[in-house]
Amino acid sequence: MASGHLTRAEALAHKGVRHACHVMLYCDAQALLFGTISIRHIVLMQMRFDGLLGFPGGLVNPLEESLEAGLSRELMEEMGMAPPVSEEDHVASCYAPPTSSSSSSSSTPPLITHFYVKKVEEEQIRALEKAGPSTAIDHGLEVLGVVRVPLYSMTDGGGLPSFLSNGFAGNARAQLLDALTRFHLVAPDDLCQALATCTQILA
Ligand code: GTP
Ligand code: MN
Ligand code: MN
Ligand code: MN
Ligand code: MN
Ligand code: MN
Numbered sequence: 001m002a003s004g005h006l007t008r009a010e011a012l013a014h015k016g017v018r019h020a021c022h023v024m025l026y027c028d029a030q031a032l033l034f035g036t037i038s039i040r041h042i043v044l045m046q047m048r049f050d051g052l053l054g055f056p057g058g059l060v061n062p063l064e065e066s067l068e069a070g071l072s073r074e075l076m077e078e079m080g081m082a083p084p085v086s087e088e089d090h091v092a093s094c095y096a097p098p099t100s101s102s103s104s105s106s107s108t109p110p111l112i113t114h115f116y117v118k119k120v121e122e123e124q125i126r127a128l129e130k131a132g133p134s135t136a137i138d139h140g141l142e143v144l145g146v147v148r149v150p151l152y153s154m155t156d157g158g159g160l161p162s163f164l165s166n167g168f169a170g171n172a173r174a175q176l177l178d179a180l181t182r183f184h185l186v187a188p189d190d191l192c193q194a195l196a197t198c199t200q201i202l203a
Contacts (some may be wrong), residue, residue: 001109004094011093011112012062018109020096021071021084022057023116025181028123033152041127041185043149045176046078049142054117054169056143056174067114078143080135081128089116091179098168115175117183149176151186153194160186161197 012126026043045053047081056078058166060070075082096111129146132139138144150159164173177195180186186194 001098005091005098006095006112008067008087008090008093008114011114012067014112017069018111019062019067019114020057020059020111020170021067021074021116022055023071023075023089023118024055024175025118025120025124026183026185027084027120027130029122037152037154037184040151042122042129043151043176043180043185044125044152045147045172047144047147048169049144050169052167052169052172053147054172056146060114068116071114071116071169077135077138078132078136079128079146080131080137080139082125083118083119083120083128085116087187089118090116091115091182092175094171099170111170113171113175115171115179117179119183151180153190153197157197157201160191160194161201164194164198165201166194 006014009049015033024043024045026041029039029042031039038170038171044056046056049052056075058074058078060067062070065073068087071085075085093112093114096113127170132143136143150163152159153161177191180191181188
């Protein structure tokens with residue numbers, strides 16, 4: 001991610017802040033779209049109540065629960081299942097950009113977002129995709145559905161470029177781009193090209 005990184009320990013030492021934890025769950029996958037385009041990996045995000053894309057997770061109070069226990073609680077609420085996510089899966093923490101709601105009420109403490117990435121088996125991803133509608137208490141409320149991120153780019157801008165032109169909650173878009181590079185899910189040149197095409201789509 002860009003500047004402003006904090007380690008997990010540094011972030012926890014900050015006083016008078018709120019904390020939120022989100023996770024990117026992904027797996028390797030072999031399937032071919034239209035018989036020709038390898039999907040390569042399945043990366044999960046969600047459509048939120050506010051119409052923005054984000055990662056599953058939410059607000060955690062470190063005085064009451066560990067960051068990872070809080071993340072697990074949010075995953076149960078939002079996805080109906082919680083694959084184990086541990087301290088080793090922590091990637092980065094940083095201050096969230098101020099939002100219109102947080103800047104209007106000066107009493108709201110700043111928010112630090114903690115980002116985790118966890119690789120799981122494809123069967124686990126498929127189980128997560130099924131669990132939400134039947135068991136997650138927030139399904140249809142805070143969470144409108146799990147979505148897969150298209151990692152390929154088509155000549156007309158379809159795929160990743162179009163996906164990136166959607167609206168994202170907080171730092172979620174930067175977290176996604178960081179993770180795609182860091183975990184070698186999209187080649188750096190392909191990601192640059194996708195971002196350039198996305199900029200054209202948004203212009
Ligand atoms: P409530 O249960 O309604 O309190 O929501 P929540 O605990 O699930 O919190 P949420 O997931 O909405 O995350 C809290 C704040 O973090 C939001 O207000 C967003 O601004 C921000 N946020 C939401 N999703 C993401 C995400 O994927 N990444 C980052 N960095 N921030 C996010
Ligand atoms: Mn078809
Ligand atoms: Mn949430
Ligand atoms: Mn939640
Ligand atoms: Mn919550
Ligand atoms: Mn909630």
